[in-house]
Amino acid sequence: MNLREKLSGRLSKNDVLGLAKQMGDDGMKEELYQLTLDCNSRVAQQALWVFQHFDDADNEWLYPRHDELIDRVMEEHSETRRRMILNLLVRQPFYEDSLRADFLDFCLGNITACSQPYAIRALCMKLAYEQCRFFPELLDELKATLDMLAQEPLSPGVASAKRQIMQKIKACRKKG
Secondary structure, three states, rough: HHHHHHHOOOHHHHHHHHHHHHHHOHHHHHHHHHHOOOHHHHHHHHHHHHHHOOOOHHHHHHHHHHHHHHHHHHHHOOOHHHHHHOOOOOOOOHHHOOOOOOHHHHHHHOOOOOOOOOHHHHHHHHHHHHOOOOOOHHHHHHHHHHHHHEEEEEEEOHHHHHHHHHHHHHHHHHOO
């Protein structure tokens, strides 16, 4: 059975973990990556699910696709795939000299978007911080965005993410 066929069927978490361990060489990872773009939604989602279970060393294979993943997440219509791609981006490093204003705006906008699922809002908080932490003025903007959330009831996950990011912002200010 080929990889696409396997991903088109029902998979358990153990199946996904096994597939993640089998993706040893770059050719297999590339095949899996191409399947994240598959027109079959189940295949694409399950391919992303496998990537989410890569260990740290294998996850580095995605680093050169950083900008492509950012482009994809901003265009993605499926909330499930958007959340999965954001999860992949949370595991990637962000650098001061490669800040993308369009992605920062995307993250800041989704933090306050009540129409977005809680997981997407929490992931966008984390990603916004990773981009803002290099610049005091952007940390101020992120703090102001997080302060706007006081006007609405938050899920425990979003409230926890907000608390953690606010603590990180305070720690950054003490350093600077």
